[in-house]
Amino acid sequence: MRNWKIISIFATKEQKTDMPQLLITVSDSTHLPHLRTAIRQLKGVEQVAMLRSAKKRKSLIRQGKLHRELQERVDSFGQFTDGWDGSDSKAIEAVCIRKFKAAIEKTDEKLLQGWLLFPDAHGYLYLDYTGGNAVAGITMTNDRMIYFFKKDGKTIKNDRAAFTTRNFLAILERVHG
Amino acid sequence: MAEQYPQIVGEDERVARIIFSPSYIYNGHVSPTAFRWDILPSGLAEDYISVLRGDESSLDAQTKHFRVRKEGDVRYGYALLGVGSIRDIGKGAIDMQTKVDVLSFPSKTHPNHAGIVVEVSNKRVTALTPVTPEIMMVQKELAMRCSEIVKF
Numbered sequence: 638m639r640n641w642k643i644i645s646i647f648a649t650k651e652q653k654t655d656m657p658q659l660l661i662t663v664s665d666s667t668h669l670p671h672l673r674t675a676i677r678q679l680k681g682v683e684q685v686a687m688l689r690s691a692k693k694r695k696s697l698i699r700q701g702k703l704h705r706e707l708q709e710r711v712d713s714f715g716q717f718t719d720g721w722d723g724s725d726s727k728a729i730e731a732v733c734i735r736k737f738k739a740a741i742e743k744t745d746e747k748l749l750q751g752w753l754l755f756p757d758a759h760g761y762l763y764l765d766y767t768g769g770n771a772v773a774g775i776t777m778t779n780d781r782m783i784y785f786f787k788k789d790g791k792t793i794k795n796d797r798a799a800f801t802t803r804n805f806l807a808i809l810e811r812v813h814g
Numbered sequence: 815m816a817e818q819y820p821q822i823v824g825e826d827e828r829v830a831r832i833i834f835s836p837s838y839i840y841n842g843h844v845s846p847t848a849f850r851w852d853i854l855p856s857g858l859a860e861d862y863i864s865v866l867r868g869d870e871s872s873l874d875a876q877t878k879h880f881r882v883r884k885e886g887d888v889r890y891g892y893a894l895l896g897v898g899s900i901r902d903i904g905k906g907a908i909d910m911q912t913k914v915d916v917l918s919f920p921s922k923t924h925p926n927h928a929g930i931v932v933e934v935s936n937k938r939v940t941a942l943t944p945v946t947p948e949i950m951m952v953q954k955e956l957a958m959r960c961s962e963i964v965k966f
Contacts, residue, residue, distance in 0.1 A: 710840075722837060725853035725941065755845035756837055759945065763847045765954070772958070774846060774950045785947040785954075792909075794947030 649698055650742060656683065660697055698742075703749040707741055714756045727760030732779040733800070737762055740805040748809040766812055773812045775805075786812050819867055819926050823897055823916045829865035829928055830873055830892040831956075833963065844893050844960050846953035849930070851941035859941035862919065862929025863956075870894070874966050876924070891965040895956065900930055903955045911935045912948050930956070 646661050663669060673685045714729045721728070741749065755763045757776060766773040766786070773786035777800055785794040786808070793811070798804050823829070831849065833839055838848035851860045866873060873892055897916045904914030913933040921927050932939040934948045943949065 722834065722850075723852050724855050753840050753843055753845075755840065755847050757847045757945075758850055761945070763845065765843070765846055765957075767843075767958070772954060774954050776945050776950060783945050783947060783950065785951050787951075792951075794951075796946055 647697075647699055649700055698744065699746045700742075701746045703746055703752075704741060704744075707749065707752075707754055708738065710754050711737055711762065714754075714762065717756060721756075722758045726758035729756055729762060730760045730779050733760070733762055733777050736779075736800050736802075737777055740802040743802050744806060744809060748806070748813055750813075752809075768812070771812055773808075775808060782808070784808055788812065817868070817925060819918060819920065821918050823867065823918055823928055825898040825901070827867055827897045828870070828894045828961070829867050829897060829900070829916060829930075830870065830894055830964075831863070831865050831960075832873075832877055832892050833890045839890055839963070842963070844957045844963060846950065846957040848893070849953045849956040851939060851943070853941045860929070861938050861940040862917065862931045864919075865895075865916070865928050865930060866892075866924065866926050867918075867928050868926040870964070873964075876926075877966075889966055891963060893960040894962040894964065895959050896961055899959045899961070900956065903952060903959070904932075907955055908948055908951045912952060914952060 643661055643663055646659060649658050649660060650656065661672070663672060676682055677685050711734055715731070715734050717728050719728050720726060751766050751768045753765045755765060757763045759778075762777040764775040764777065771786060771788035773784065773788075775782050775784040780800055781796075782798045782800050782804060783796045784798065785792060787793075798808075833844060833848055838845040849863050851863060853859050866876065870892075877889065877892075900914060900916050904912060911934060915931045917929055917931050919927050919929045932949070932952050934946065937943075939949055939952075
């Protein structure tokens with residue numbers, strides 16, 4: 638039997654079907670057919686695919702403890718009802734929660750470091766960041782994001798960014814970049 | 815007779831904002847959204863962020879009747895902020911158009927009641943003002959300037 642080694646294994650989700658996915662990186666692609674055969678024989682495996690292109694490799698997203706914490710926390714906010722923080726406070730909007738969950742699903746673990754999620758009594762979500770040389774805040778509504786970040790003495794602010802995964806990732810990358 | 819407080823809130827005083835858990839505190843951090851403008855049950859939109867002045871040892875007793883706002887939440891405690899530190903936010907920490915002050919708003923039941931007043935571009939922020947980056951920045955500054963979080 639040839640010598641080969643697994644470089645990394647991490648869990649993610651298939652983008653179209655949302656099914657759990659395991660991504661395995663090996664030292665030598667010539668070993669992939671053997672690995673594929675072995676994995677196909679395992680119970681519960683629906684599909685085995687090999688990613689070869691650089692473009693597809695870039696799409697790999699590491700998920701871990703921060704993802705789990707944020708998912709659990711946002712789910713708990715989904716239980717809030719009107720009046721959760723005084724008579725004028727509103728339940729957190731379901732569309733906002735769904736969009737946030739979809740966005741962090743596509744966000745690498747390292748970009749989530751330093752961010753804390755809080756509810757906002759307007760029915761929004763608020764993502765708060767305090768890092769070494771930066772502070773930031775993102776208010777997420779059903780359709781837009783209102784945000785600021787202060788970094789290296791410079792302030793960026795926007796009150797009309799569409800709440801899309803792409804825009805969400807762009808903000809996090811700028812704060813961490 | 816209820817204790818009297820000077821009408822002008824002193825620069826070296828500290829004020830307390832009541833914090834509910836787990837909504838507004840997480841991993842030892844106070845949420846900027848904890849500093850919010852309420853609409854009172856009467857329908858009046860507050861134009862200040864409500865805080866309490868004075869003897870911190872009496873805050874627990876004073877706020878015992880405050881209703882817990884959501885099932886699962888507890889009256890966690892309070893965050894303390896220096897009045898001078900709050901006023902400094904309005905001295906260019908955000909921009910030159912954002913002003914922050916602490917004013918006395920005594921009531922019969924709470925003679926030590928005060929409010930953090932914010933003006934953005936000469937307009938006083940109220941509970942009806944839409945969220946803007948400038949308001950979020952003030953809230954963030956307030957959260958960062960909590961000198962102490964005291965549990966009840």
